[in-house]
Amino acid sequence: MGNFQKLSLALVGLIIGGSVVACDDGRSKADNAAKELASAISALDVGSIAFDGKDAAAANDQLKEVFKALEPAKPAVAAGDMKLEGDTATVPLNYSWKIGSGEWKYSVSTQLKKSGDTWRATWNPAMLVPELAEGEILSKAAESPQRADILGAGGAQLVAYRPVVNVGIDKPQVGGGDIAAAATKLAQLVGVDEAAYVKQVEASGAEAFVTAITLRDDGNRTVSDEQIAAIPGARSIRDSLPLAPTRTFARAVLGSVAQASAEQIEKSGGVLSAGDVTGNGGLEQQYDAQLRGTDKVVIRAQKAGLTTAEIKAAPQDPRRTVFEVPAKPGVPVKTTLDPKLQQWAEDVLGKVGPASAIVALRPSSGAVLAAASGPGSNGYNTAMLGQYAPGSTFKIVDSLALIRNGMTPDSKVECTPTLTVDGRTFKNAEGYPAGSLGSVTLRDAFAHSCNTAFISTRDAVSQAQLESAATSLGVAVEAPALGAAAFLGSVPGEAEGTEHAASMIGQGKVLLSPLAAAVMAGSVAKGAPVSPVLVLAPDAGAPAATAPTATAVPTMDATSPAQGSDASPSATALAPAKTSDKPVTAAEAAALADMMRAVVTSGHAGFLASVPGAPVGAKTGTAEFGKENPPKTHAWIVAVHGDLAVAVFVEDGGLGATTSGPLLKEFLTQAG
Known part of the structure; x- marks a missing residue:
């Protein structure tokens, strides 16, 4: 490159550079000052801002006093397009506040003045709120609407x-x-x-x-x-x-x-x-x-x-x-609770000392009509959150698994006084009738609740098949339409030896809530899995619930009155399945309903035969828990009565037939 070319380029650079300097009217520094002001107001701290006509500390104190009533809210403030005239710049400040459920937006104008090489904002209360005068502040008042029913x-x-x-x-x-x-x-x-x-x-x-x-x-x-x-x-x-x-x-x-x-x-x-x-x-x-x-x-x-x-x-x-x-x-909030049935359930439980519950639902729709926890529950929602071994009520699940493996209600099983599995001896409930021992039909073993007969079939039913049968009856699966926190049951898919044998009589690590037990019985009445519903979908536009939903499985703890029979107080129940992979069929449910009816017509729930209305089918359950000798027991009974499924539970209640049974009869008789 020649000297002339170098000189020409230098002159061009000088001209261009000179034009940039000539055009720099201070806008970039004024813009920066406006942005710093907007950022400082957003933080509600203008102590570092240089003001024209106001000490920064005094301005900061005034700003905090003006906006104090709006705490803890802070505005989002952005500087708009600037208008520059010599040493004065006018810039809009665009505010946005979140106030309650609303958004407060406004724009105010403020001036900046150039002092030497610095741009200073001119202090004015109206730069905070439109038309705010000196000595004025903001106040905030809230008025709540009437709470909905x-x-x-x-x-x-x-x-x-x-x-x-x-x-x-x-x-x-x-x-x-x-x-x-x-x-x-x-x-x-x-x-x-x-x-x-x-x-x-x-x-x-x-x-x-x-x-x-x-x-x-x-x-x-x-x-x-x-x-x-x-x-x-x-x-x-x-x-x-x-x-x-x-x-x-x-x-x-x-x-x-x-x-x-x-x-x-x-x-x-x-x-x-x-x-x-x-x-x-x-x-x-x-x-x-x-x-x-x-x-x-x-x-x-x-x-x-x-x-x-x-x-x-x-x-x-x-x-x-x-x-x-x-x-x-x-x-x-619209629920399915029936006020009369709920009150009847509470009245029936009013004289029960231990924790107790009655759950009633409508199998055809899944609607939960009553979910009562007795006075012994001390305010805990035993009906929906309790986690207990279901005892022989779980033989409904066993029977479904056996039917799927080729048995019928008329198939023969062996009912012996005792049965030993891997060194652990299982026996029938106290007072089991000697006349119902020996080779009996599955229906009779179910009606009289022969533990040894069901345990003797353990090799014909795997633990995975028990889990599958449980989910087929709506147990241990999510209830997405329930709309409330609940324990939906827990059935392990793997168990060996004595633990598998215990599962056959609803003990071991098998846990149900009274709600889950009612769902199990209701699925028999419906001929398909029942998915319970308590809270109906809100009207369009209603805010969604933020608390745990029915898919949550609470963890048992030592302070809860809901302790499972053999489960550790700190044990966590298994998470429920999303849905059943093999729903109970109408034919399978009909066989189970036949067996539940036999509990009333020939088994030890004959006292339910006098309940007016549709024929009652039932299953009792007694679940041992604790380490006392003899052990304490939970008392269960589930029943179906037309389009009504009911579970009755009493913690530390003795035998299901003699403790929970009369409570069920009283409830069903009142329910009509």
Whole structure:
């Protein structure tokens, strides 16, 4: 390259470079300053921003005060297209907030001024919120819609707003009296912890009404208004709360509603705040978002320090609304529970001491009509979550496996007094009739529940075939339409020796819940696997449930009243299969139904023959558990009665026929 060419290129570069410098009017630095400002506001921290006319620390304090009511929300702020005129730049700041279920978007304009080589934002409260004046802040108010009901079969109100009275001390009404003495007397009257309530009253504000207890106002109150009014400062304030018909009605299934605790508020991520009501346990918690709906939220601009008294005294509201999210009412949760059957089941279990349950469902549809856990369950959902060895009720599964391997109800099996497998001796239940020993039909062995007869067939039925037969009857498979947490049964696919022999009589590692046992019986009545349904699909647009679904298998723990017979308290049940790979057929179910009917006509459930209506088919079960000698036993019975399948369970209940059987008869007779 010659010298002339080099000089020409140098001149071109100089010209181009000169033109770039000449065109650089400061826009890039102004753009950067605007972006830094937007980023700092997004973080709600402008302490590092240089402002024109405002100290950065003071600006930061003012910003935090303006937005304090919106915590913990933060805005997303982006700088828009800049307009540059000499040493002044005008830039839009585009805000986006997540407020409740809504999105608050707005745009404000701010100016930047060039000072030397630096661009500084001009401080103005209106750069935070449109038309915000000096000395103004934002306030936030939320108003919850009425919580939706939980409905039962036919739209019956299971949980609905019912009248209550909040009983407490109204501190201004105590006057100059002894507040601690009044709180003590009220605590004694209503039966709450005296020391804790006195401490609560003393710690509250001078104008506070401090609730001691909330009582149903249904005419059955044990504490009258007159007794309350006799205590200085004590009052009863009428209100309404979402409640079931009685305190105990299906409580383990439905759950309850109460004011959100501090822990619940913290875990909600801003969804709940002090004073909100929320579900505790059961369907109320699982479907809380659907039932609660979304709050109406109002954001207002107002003078800092404005008091409630000033607002009330003003001829018109001194605040102005800058954003509002309308409330969305909750959507009812529709269930299949029949109020009469549920109450009957609870009444029948009312006199049972140990943990107990009655589950009733409609085989044709899978609808769960009752899922009652007795008082001995202490609030645990034994009906749906219990994990227990099913005992001889599992012979329904054994029989299906045997039928699939060529046997019929008339095939002969050997029923002996005892049978030893690998050194372990199995025997029949106490009082087994001697006349039913020997070579008997499978039907008779089933009707009288001969353990040794079924164990003697163990070589003809593999453990994998037992598992397959169980899933064929709807046991140990997922229930995607149930809509609630439940244990669906667990049947191992592999077992040898004594463990396989124990499986033949529903022990070992075989576990069912009362719900799963009812499904098993119901599948016989239907002639196809029953998939249980408790919660009907919500209306379109209803929020989805966030709690565990029926595909979850809870783990047994030492604190649960639901302990399996030979299972370790820390053992985890097997995960259920997705679906059965070989559903029970109508012909197979007919053979099983024939055998279940024989339990009533010739077996030891003859007491069910007098139940009015359709003929009853049944199977009893007694499952040993623990290490005592003689061992304790769970008492089971399952039955089909027309389009009704029922399972009755009593933990530590003795024999199925003598303990659970009468409970079943009482329930079926009432059910009609």
